[in-house]
Amino acid sequence: MSKEQLKNLETQFEARIARDEKIEPKDWMPEKYRKTHIRQMSQHAHSEIVGMLPESNWITRAPSLRRKVALLAKVQDEAGHGLYLYSATETLGISREELYNQLHTGAAKYSSIFNYPTVTWADMGAIGWLVDGAAIINQVPLCNTSYGPYARAMVRVCKEESFHQRQGYEIMMKLANGTMEQKDLAQDALNRWWWPSLMMLGPTDAESIHTEQSMKWKLKRKSNDDLRQQFIDQTVPQAELIGLTIPDPDLKWNDERGSYDYGEIDWEEFWQVVKGNGPCNRERMKARVGAWEEGEWVRDAAMAHAEKKQERKQKQVV
């Protein structure tokens, strides 16, 4: 293809996006578009899968049958999200095996929030309320992103996430209205998850390397700082409603901006966790790699069995 032809294709492609047309798997796309989408979509899929771990940590110890069943359903939803996000990523010409390999070798990232430990039951509430809450803020705009399979997957993901968020908030509400001990559990969980949840919305705009291009492709609609502000403004009244205190002494309503001012985020902690030095990075990777390696003989058996069945079928035909 000549340089001119390529330029032409690119111009047409950008025009399609500008017209809000969806790009589909078989359409021509610039290599960078493909790579960027593989990176972001697989990172999203990995986050769903790794994100199962901190919550599955409490399945066997959930305090009531109702909570146990709801938690199982929630973690199962996340596995489901992982499944169709991997499938959507595969439409860009990469296999699930390759994607797993990127996760297991550390080449691909997942959301850093899942490197924090779930130490009490209240963390199930805090994760649903705050982590899923922040995730929704990130993800709702993606329902209109330019890549068709991703946009469609996100419609379903967002519906389920918003249910999870309400469920998490309901856990917190129950604790906050419970005994003193339960209220302490809730406040302690909020104290530990608040700042990591703010960090989850990504580095400040000045340090975010992918923003500009991603905005153009509608992979991103608002900057990290705008999303963070939206999350804070939405969450503070929810905390107040159930009598919990946001652990930020600098948090203050700003009449002029019509938003909350908030304190300094510890970005050093954020980058350390991204680099692999969070409290649970090693455990999470060990669990994922361990499940994959221990499961190899099972996957091999399934393949071998399917081949045998196929052979038998062919013999019957002959």
Next chain:
Amino acid sequence: MKENLYNYILGIADNSLILGQRIGELCGHGPSLETDIACTNISLDLLGQVRSYFQYAAKIAGDERTEDDIAMLRKERDYKNVLLVEQPNSNFAYTIGRQFLFDVYHLTFLAELQKSTDLTLSAIANKCIKEVSYHERFSSDWVKRLGDGTVESKEKMQEAINDLWTYTDELFHQTKADKAMVLESVGVDVTKLKGDYYKRVKDLLEEATLKIPESKWFQKGGKEGVHTEHLGYLLSDLQYMQRTYPNMEW
């Protein structure tokens, strides 16, 4: 209180409770995403069934006790599940073997329980049987895949079946409550399910190119509350919150 009916319900529900709890341990750690989802789903079904049974049992008890009290605040000797369902997830072959050996029983049991003169039990059975027929299909398919897969998977599947076989006979033992409920046409006469059970199990094992274990010596005791050492640890997890934070709502 109708004590026999109460104990009868617990006998049924404890199997689902303990098995649901066991499979729940695997969530997030399955050999593939698809099997992870399926196992979580089975756990979810079983624990959903448990809620129906225990809510009914709590109603029969007619005092303050709730489904959670029944599920999480009994002593180890008061759990009446069969030994089979409390066996650990030693590897995926054990998980599948345990599931298969229980599902085949569970399915035939529920088919009979649907005929119960107790309308609540028959309605619960009617709802559960749809879920359990899926469980049985899932576990049977995996026994076939692992049995007739690779040399390694065959070895592992055979080992699991051999080890778990000793717990199958207990499924057909009757407690005092079982016998009383059979007399009232409320309960299922499990002794009559044995023939069909072993036929179905053996047919499938043969199809999976596995050997039928020859051992004629079987373990028992679960239905009377005498368990293997594995149960205590499972209960420590199951009961942790209710014991640590007593008398609270969640």
